[in-house]
Amino acid sequence: MAETKNLLLFRKWDLSAIEVKDPGLKTAISLRKQILPYTYGRSALKRFNKADVNIVERLINKSMHFGKKYAKNTGRMTGKKTKLLNTVKTAFDIIALKTDQNPVEVLVRAIEYSAPTEDTTRIVYGGTTYHVSVDVAPIRRVDLALKFIADAIKEATFSNPKPIEEHMAEQLMLAAANDPSAPSVKKRHELERIAQASR
Secondary structure, eight states: OOOOTTOOBTTTBOOTTOOOOOGGGTTTOBOOOOSSOOOTTTTTTSTTGGGGSBHHHHHHHHHOOOSSGGGSOOSSSTTOHHHHHHHHHHHHHHHHHHHOSOHHHHHHHHHHHHOOSEEEEEEEETTEEEEEEEEOOHHHHHHHHHHHHHHHHHHHHTTOSSOHHHHHHHHHHHHHTTOTTSHHHHHHHHHHHHHHHTO
16 A cells, blocks of 8 residues: 655645644644545535545635625636635745745644634523623634635735735735734634623
8 A cells, every 4th residue: 555644735735743733723623634635525414524624625615705795606616626726726835935834834823813712692582682702612713714814815806906826825924923904813803802792
């Protein structure tokens, strides 16, 4: 049987040395070794199975929508997974050139800094609706972080001549540096602030 120890993502990036620093996200961020982050939707119909899907593939899946806030998916990016795969590949090359870091590690840091720990839920009690602060489950934290990052990329790219690869690299680097001007980090702080107010 062939040796599969050194499977490098896109034949370039080693995932074995990357460590998830946030203890709450250790189970939700999968750094499974793959050459191509493409599972052909094998885990789509199994509950909680997305936690086993490689985090790079999950970023690609989240980015496979098109449009502004009011037109999240108009069908224009459906089935364009290979296109997004190449986009992420190029964005990773840009990150590596600019930061001299493993781009997958930059993505993991960006998710850690964009993942909210608190959220609000609605409780109807005696005909009155209250907003109550709740802790966020690890899988949902990763979901929200990826959503915030993908939305930031979409908003930045919309009607902009600069290529999406550059925007993606920019947003990931900003979020990984925990920059307060990064839209995904802003969203996280906003969500946590609302949750703190309704404790």
